Amino acid sequence: MTETLPMAGAASNVNAVGLSKNDYRGAPSTLCQGCGHNSISNQIIAAMYEMSVMPEDVIKFSGIGCSSKSPTYFMNRSFGFNSLHGRMPSIATGALFGDARMKGIGVSGDGDSASIGMGQFKHAMRRNVNMVYIVENNGVYGLTKGQFSATAEKGLQLKKQGENPYMPVDICAEALISNATFVARSFAGNPKQVKEILKAAFAHKGIAVLDIISPCVTFNNQENAYHSYAWGKDHEEPLHEISYIAPRNEIMLEREMNEGEIREVSMHDGSVVILKNLEKGYDPTNRTLALQALEEARENNWLLTGLIYVNTSKPTLTDIYNLVDAPLNRLTQADLRPDRAMIDKVNALMF
Amino acid sequence: MNKIVNDFSITVGTKNGSGSSTANNTILRSIFKMGIPVSGKNLFPSNIQGLPTWYTIRVNKDGFIARKETSDIVIAINPDSFAKDLASVAPGGAFFYADDIRQPITRVDIAIYPMPIKAIVKADANIPADFRDLVGNMVYVGILAQMINIDMEAIRAALTFHFKGKQKPIDMNFNALKAGADWAAANLEKKDPFQLEKMNKTEGMIMADGNTAAAIGSVFGGIQFAAWYPITPASSLAEALNDYLPVLRKREDGKHTYAVIQAEDELAALGMAIGAGWSGLRSMTSTSGPGLSLMTEFAGLAYYAEVPVVVWDVQRIGPSTGLPTRTSQGDLTFTYTIGHGDSHSVILLPGDVYECFEFGWKSFDLAERLQTPVFVLSDLDMGMNQWISKPFQYPERPMDRGKVLWEKDLEELKGNWGRYLDKDGDAIPYRTIPGNKNPFSAYFTRGTGHDEYAKYTEDSDIYMKNMERLARKQQTAKQYVPAPVLHANKNATIGIIAYGSTENAIFEAQHQLETEHGIQSEFLRIRAVPFSKEVDAFIEKHDQIFVVEMNRDGQLQQILYIEYPQYAMKFKSVAYHDGLPAAAKWVREGILARYEKAGNGTQKKAAVKKTAAKAASKPKVKKAAVKKSAATSSPKGKSKSAVKSKRK
Structure with a gap:
């Protein structure tokens, strides 16, 4: 059965900073009903509430696309910057210098990050920008009505586009190879895992990439669609763990996955995604193993979920710059304009 | 022989990457140190090593130091450009050449001086073999110094500055230079008229390039964030930030009040700068035309979302990659409405190195006051060449952080x-x-x-x-941007409007028009878009207005057409786009080609007269003062009194 979305949390409850869950909500979503992105927004609300984060300590970022609309739908009390297509990383990189105590939560999509924004995506990784970087990954361009994205698998069929002839980009592998310090993957229909990974990502200092498979209910609903492998089609029978979900309802896991478990999940069209939870005892601090695990998953057509890699020893971008303790954006002329005497010194430095 | 004192030009033809810039800067700085108005322009190819490159120096006792299109003295070190260099010497000029170049010399109308550079360097046992080519450049400086009378103490001061006081390189270079001078004294007979004599016209002035000045100005403007991507001719601006921020904003706790990031491209550079500006930092980027093209989408975002940010465009000549190392004023109309959809930009137009400094700090005030991107359009000539400037002055007013609610x-x-x-x-x-x-x-x-x-x-x-x-x-x-600078002349029959680095060329052209053609002119140098009311008044007042600029299509003129359609018939474009620093010749010839004799002043209505009378009541700067300002290449005496600040 479908899990209840955490929309109606008990309003009387307050967290450690005295805020109710309502203080973390945003405007009503204008995305399609049943869109996985809404579930992710709700898990962000739940995670921030449960972690007792002050909304004023968070900056929301996004690029352009369906996913990038979603920061409007959570945490109204946080500043937000809905930027340009593929350019969320640069906006966030600059903005987080304003007050380095703040943490970014960025929501991007597979088009926004894996296509037009691939360059900025990878450079945000290598700079270790202090933000949670969520890619709501559905393999399709929703807002422009159904074109292939760069994460769509080879051979995918879409109504207007025909067959996708190209190999896909793996967000987690790209992040890892670009020296991201936190790489995880989850599935929008696994809200508990999404929330737990979100919490870990938010607690991480530096860039935390979350590739969250978030099925598009409207445009990626063709026969043989999104990560729908022939193998999966042939093996529909073992899908007893997943109840049938009527189209336009969100796809949710019936129960949590165990460590190492492989589970097939039906998409809206009845096609299948194969989730593979990381094995028990998997060491996410070993980068070589992480790369190996991703490669093994690729060979098996698994979508590896869980915390794939974490490195807590790398300084964040703002750490590297050895900034003053006060937020830069609170500094005044006394801090910023050199003394009058310095002008003579400068002139003396000229010929 | 007649002597020509402190009024000639020198061109040195060398190979790119041969280390001649130290030598050429030494000539420039030495002449400056002698108190003589001088300018130096590096005319270099887009290349690291091997292609011909020229350095041209203009010496002028009256302060006309725009690039001169003819060369009185040519020094030829590069065999590849030898024939061209020889042909370029003005009749009656002088030609110095490295005597290991064996090419025919056919001219008899000039003085010819062979220079045994290699032999002289080889004779000095103190020069390591590896350094011979490098130090060899100093030999031609020494020979030239001897022949035109460059002061040896001035040379020593220039070398001391260049090598930051390090005795070993100073001595090695000075000795090579001295060896050249001694050889010339013993072996060359003076056959040309060109001589230097000390003056006191550069006293109290400094020499700097506009990119350094812009960076220093930005530091005094309280810069907190810069993101940039390498591009000629803008790279040295960001690099100067990295040089001067640690010095000027040093704190006892060793922590930083700023961050400078080399971005992955210009898109990211402006994106980061906008992010920082949005989060309350004084933020900027610096680039040139191709980079600005990439920044276009972000510029539109900053305009529409109203984010303060400063964008320096050190212009080079386009379109596309264009001539990457040549100067231009070709990005004006592009910047004017940058981005898709309706937009207007606030643009600052520094006219010299001092204004690069001044607009360095003012641009932040404007961006934060107006909550919009502010574009500062410099150019390669200002940005990368050493200019004489009045010393930088401490900002005369506190920072304006604009309307912020805490x-x-x-x-x-x-x-x-x-x-x-x-x-x-x-x-x-x-x-x-x-x-x-x-x-x-x-x-x-x-x-x-x-x-x-x-x-x-x-x-x-x-x-x-x-x-x-x-x-x-x-x-x-309009009420916040820098007012234009008016070089007033109550006898003027024509108006000239220009902006940026063309000022020295225009001063000289004005002088030539007056003395050789009897045409008196009044010159308004625009320093910002949108235009403030001083621009309105100037345009109302004059019947013929020559719009001088360094591009093909007359871009400022196009903007004037848009902003002043009722006066469109007054504007005459003098646009030139050879990629070289402005010269009086094309300004003068361009004006003469379109000049119409007076008598068609039918547009003078009562309202116009009133404006003219008002303008005339302002304190005027005499012609001599204008010359003086030209001599010093500084805004000092540049009719400052005629420019009323519009700030509150």
């Missing part, structure tokens, strides 16, 4: 504010900054349609109202 402001307002609400009627809204802990402080910034409270909307009326406000904001900007 916690206590919001408490007073009880959270009642709207990000894009025009509360003051000047079309500039109030903004809050991330980190503000008031629960009503946050808003959602977007490049999509938004209402006065920053909420997403596609409502037509709200869209139009917001866009009309942005148009009004551009009108508000």
